Amino acid sequence: MTRDIDRGTRSVQALISMTLYNIVPTLVELALVLAVLGVKFGLFFIWITLGALALYICFTVAVTEWRTKFRRTMNEFAAVAQTRAIDSLLNYETVKYFNNEEFEARRYDASLDHYRKAAVKSQRTLSMLTIGQQVLVTGSLVLMLWHTTSGVVEGRMTLGDLVMVNAFMIQLYIPLNLLGVVYREMKQSLTDVDKMFILLDEKREVLDAPGAQALTGSDFTVRFEDVSFDYEPARPILKHVSFEIPAGKTVAVVGPSGSGKSTLARLLYRFYDVRQGRITIGGQDIREVTQSSVRRAIGIVPQDTVLFNDTIEYNIAYGRPGATREEVEAAARAARIHDFIMATPKGYETTVGERGLKLSGGEKQRAAIARTLLKNPPIVIFDEATSALDSANERAIQSELKNAAQGKTTLVIAHRLSTVVDAHEILVLESGVIVERGTHAQLLVKQGRYAQMWQLQKIEDSE
C-alpha cells in the first residue's frame, strides 16, 4: 500500500515537473516570437496570439474542472462493479446454495451498465475538450495566416514573411497544445488517485503513543481494570469489566452470543482502544507501549480462520516466518493436522485455495491452532478455537491445547462449557457485564447462570 502511494505521488510529481519543463521554454519562445512579429508587422499578431492563449487557458481549465465529476463518477461505478464481482466470486457457495447465479449476473450487469454510461459520458466530455482546444488553436492560426496571405496579395508582405509567420506559429502552438494535454492528464490522474488521498487523510483509530517503548519484562499478567467499550457511542458493549489473568493461568469467558466475549480479545490485541478504564500486561498499560510489541506477545486462534491461497506449509509457517520444516511439522502434530496433511497427495505442498476454501472448517481451525502454536507467544487467546471440530477431535486437541497453554497466560472464549472446566477462573458475561465469576466447582455450587448453562448443555449432550 505504502509502495503504491509512493508510486502514485512520484507519478504526479513527474507530471508536474514535465509541465514546468514545458512551460518555461514555451513562455520564452512566446515572448521572442511576439517581439519579432510585433516589431516587424505591428500589434495584430500579438493581440491574436495573446487572445487565443487566454481563451485556450480559460477553456481548458473550465472544461477540465467541469468534467472531473464525470471521471469521478466513472471511477466510482468501476469500483462498485469490481466489488460486486469479487463479492459474488468469494461467496460462490452461497450464490449456488440459493441458485442465485442469474440474480448475481444481473446485478453485475447493472453495475457494468452504470460504469459503461459513466465512461461514455467521461469520454464524450474529453472529446469536447480536445475539439474545443483544437478549434481555438486552428482558428487563431487560420486568422493569422489569412491576415498574412492578404498582406502578400496586397503587396504589404513578402512570401518570405508568410513562410516565417507560418513556421513561427507552428513552433509556438505545438508546445502550447502539449501544455493543455499535460494539464488535462494531470487533473485526470489526480481524480483517479482521489480515493487514495481520502484514505491517507483517514484518522487511524489506534496509534502508538508518542515515544512509546516496547513491552518489557517477563511478567505477562493481563488485567482488565474497569473497562468500558462501545463500537458506536449509542450502543455500549462492555460495561465496567474487571478481571485478571495471572501469568501462566487460564481465564475462560462464557456467555450468550453477542455479549462481548470476542470484543475482550480484540481489545487485548489492541484492535481498538478502550473508552474507559485500562488494560495492562505486566502492569504496563497497552496504550503506552508499541502495538507491535503487544501483538508479538499474543497469539490468537480466531473464531473464523482465514488462510492464504498458498500451501498448507506456508500457512502454518506464517505463525513464525523462517520456521524450519521440522518445527512446522511439530506444530501440525500438536494441532492434530499432521496425519491429514500426510494423507493428501501433495502433503505439505497442498494448496488450500482462496481463504482456505479447499479445507473443511475443522481442518482450517486446526491449521490456525498449529500456526499459533508455532508462534509460541507468552499470551494466547482461544476464541472458540475448537467450535468447528467434532467431539473426538475436540477432546484430543483440548489436551494438546492444555499442553500448549502450559505456563502461558491464556484467555479462552468458549460456548462449550466442557472445554473450560479446568480454568483458573470462569467469567460469565451477559450484555457486557460480568454477572458471575469463579471456578467451575464454585459456580456449580452457586446454582446461578453458569449452573443453568451447564445443566442445559449436559441435557443437550445426552440427547
Ligand SMILES: Nc1ncnc2c1ncn2[C@@H]1O[C@H](COP(=O)(O)OP(=O)(O)OP(=O)(O)O)[C@@H](O)[C@H]1O
Ligand atoms: N466492528 C463492529 N462494529 C460494530 N458493532 C460490532 C462490531 N463488532 C462486533 N460488534 C457488536 O458487538 C457485540 C459483541 O460482539 P462480540 O463479537 O464481542 O460478541 P461475542 O460475545 O463474541 O458473540 P459470539 O459468541 O456470537 O461470537 C455484538 O452485538 C456485535 O454485533
